[in-house]
Amino acid sequence: MVNINGANIELVRRGKGRPILFLHPHIGLHGSDAFIARLAEHAEVIVPSHPGYGHSDLPPAMSTVDDMAYLYLDLLDALNLRDVTLVGASFGGWLAAEIATKTTERIARLVMMGAVGVKVGPRERSDIVDIFATPRSRWEELTFRDVKFWQRNYESLSEDELTVIARNREATALFAWNPYMYNPKLKARLHRIRVPVLFLWGEADRFAPPEYGKAYSALIPGARFELVSEAGHFPHIEQAERVARRVVEEMK
Amino acid sequence: MRIYHFSEQPCPEAWGEQNASLRVNLASRNCDPRAMAEHYHHRLDEWLLADELGLDIMVNEHHATATCATPVAAVPLAILARQTKRARLLTLGYPIANRLDPVRVAEELAMIDVISRGRLEMGFVRGVPYEVPLSQRSAVGQMARFWEAHDLILKAMTSIDGPFDWQGEHFQYRNVNVWPRVYQQPHPPVWITGRSPQNIREIAERGYVLGTFLSGFHTKGLLDQYRKACADLGRPAPAPDRFSYLGIVAIAEDAKEAMRRAEQMVGYLRTSGRVAEPFSTPPGYFSLADATKMVKARGKRGITARDGKFVDTHHGAIEDLVKAGIMFVGTPDEVTSQITDFVESIGGLGHLLLMGHAGHLPHADAMDQITLLAREVLPRVQRPSADLAQSSRAAGG
Numbered sequence: 001m002v003n004i005n006g007a008n009i010e011l012v013r014r015g016k017g018r019p020i021l022f023l024h025p026h027i028g029l030h031g032s033d034a035f036i037a038r039l040a041e042h043a044e045v046i047v048p049s050h051p052g053y054g055h056s057d058l059p060p061a062m063s064t065v066d067d068m069a070y071l072y073l074d075l076l077d078a079l080n081l082r083d084v085t086l087v088g089a090s091f092g093g094w095l096a097a098e099i100a101t102k103t104t105e106r107i108a109r110l111v112m113m114g115a116v117g118v119k120v121g122p123r124e125r126s127d128i129v130d131i132f133a134t135p136r137s138r139w140e141e142l143t144f145r146d147v148k149f150w151q152r153n154y155e156s157l158s159e160d161e162l163t164v165i166a167r168n169r170e171a172t173a174l175f176a177w178n179p180y181m182y183n184p185k186l187k188a189r190l191h192r193i194r195v196p197v198l199f200l201w202g203e204a205d206r207f208a209p210p211e212y213g214k215a216y217s218a219l220i221p222g223a224r225f226e227l228v229s230e231a232g233h234f235p236h237i238e239q240a241e242r243v244a245r246r247v248v249e250e251m252k
Numbered sequence: 253m254r255i256y257h258f259s260e261q262p263c264p265e266a267w268g269e270q271n272a273s274l275r276v277n278l279a280s281r282n283c284d285p286r287a288m289a290e291h292y293h294h295r296l297d298e299w300l301l302a303d304e305l306g307l308d309i310m311v312n313e314h315h316a317t318a319t320c321a322t323p324v325a326a327v328p329l330a331i332l333a334r335q336t337k338r339a340r341l342l343t344l345g346y347p348i349a350n351r352l353d354p355v356r357v358a359e360e361l362a363m364i365d366v367i368s369r370g371r372l373e374m375g376f377v378r379g380v381p382y383e384v385p386l387s388q389r390s391a392v393g394q395m396a397r398f399w400e401a402h403d404l405i406l407k408a409m410t411s412i413d414g415p416f417d418w419q420g421e422h423f424q425y426r427n428v429n430v431w432p433r434v435y436q437q438p439h440p441p442v443w444i445t446g447r448s449p450q451n452i453r454e455i456a457e458r459g460y461v462l463g464t465f466l467s468g469f470h471t472k473g474l475l476d477q478y479r480k481a482c483a484d485l486g487r488p489a490p491a492p493d494r495f496s497y498l499g500i501v502a503i504a505e506d507a508k509e510a511m512r513r514a515e516q517m518v519g520y521l522r523t524s525g526r527v528a529e530p531f532s533t534p535p536g537y538f539s540l541a542d543a544t545k546m547v548k549a550r551g552k553r554g555i556t557a558r559d560g561k562f563v564d565t566h567h568g569a570i571e572d573l574v575k576a577g578i579m580f581v582g583t584p585d586e587v588t589s590q591i592t593d594f595v596e597s598i599g600g601l602g603h604l605l606l607m608g609h610a611g612h613l614p615h616a617d618a619m620d621q622i623t624l625l626a627r628e629v630l631p632r633v634q635r636p637s638a639d640l641a642q643s644s645r646a647a648g649g
Binding site for chain 1: 276277385388389390391392393528529530531534535536540543544545546547548
């Protein structure tokens, strides 16, 4: 735990080397272990649980990803991290973009994996599958290329694991309910990200399809977009080894 | 005790088995507007008859559903405010935590109060879980928003010296100045539904009417929480008029006919829980402890009858629903005795809200039910309530 402005933030640090701040998706940290372990062979990986997620406090006034971004800037200051690689998955990618639009003083680069956060499609429908309107089994299918990477036996989970799932869901509803999974202000701020940005996108992502990722990456000057084969919305879960290798390569 | 006639104004033609979810995502293609017009006219006529015969009136609202095609309670209320003569007009109620504009709520209700010459009973509800997916705001922090909306509505209704500003946590307004001034001073009576101890305490602290729905013989536990809150505050035991209960009635001169009507009325319970999976457990709606349990499985909603049997609210047999205190079914004598028995068991009741039309029940049968309730039941339950009020006071609540 680390205390940021009175909020206890759950935080794990693994490995040695240049810092990577891993920003987890709306589903929390479940499934990300292998990816984090691979990165930790080459860098120091700093893995917080977002405010309201996992076992982290939710500060009373916090209700937007914009708010959360300021907490992370404070966290970078508190840990005195420099030359940080921000690696954000899905909701965590949205967060990475919000942080970097404010200042890149301590940030060297961004890796956006299946990132959400902007609106690019028609106004009549959501760009991203609505997890609050889709049965669990269905959104799991749309999220993963191979659902075996996720399927959990909920009956066998501990009280603590179940509580974390419930907290993560509740926090996502707080931060991403409406507008669903985006900040209408973010698009016009993206030009401020003046560090290298790499988008990695699961070829089989049906949760936020590759066309969404391409349109998103086009909004950031100089950003590159690469597909990850044999992966859905969470390439870092379904192709942990390859995606970790790509991140490390990007840091060279 | 007062009796209110209530209908959800359903669209039962859309209840076919092919429609697995009757809420949130059911296409309005399933609604025939010509049939719906008939329904609306019949329901209004039923409320007019209730007014004429001495019953009071209750309306409610739900959104995007065939189980209750009243998305705007203000519409029937406005019509009834003009067309009825004497009935109290209860809405239970406005889902004020899901509304973006509490000042508009104050304006609508103020007009209805004035047009009805002070007959509005102003109910606010949190709303069922499946209203949340239709709301622009999530269920996270919903109760804090509910109370802020409540505070703003009441201030808007009671401020008569010109505009004020509201700069709250959830709502911000410039120049709030509600016209017309409400008819009932300082404001129409407030009702709020509650189930959780915390919520019931807040309702009790403000001295409002507590609304309880289909909670059968569990209702006493809810009312006891209200009574305890009053005792803790050093106040006298609450009078029965602080309590209301919603049940379902099927009544006829003949017991067999009453049972036949019950079969149609129960369609409401059978269908009201039919909703697609993600909509019934919106994040933030339930306590973290309950939400944690729901990650694994959803519990069945039910009531323990006095004989100890668990009765599933949605799927229980009619006999069991009667035993649980959710339905009142039979001849006027039987219904009177069921009601008297129920009211006694919960320690007194000021307002009995009865769903007297539901599902496929034909208009003529609904009119007959209202007539029997008004002529045969109401006169006989009015008296015991006064007595019960005495006994509940004597018992110190």
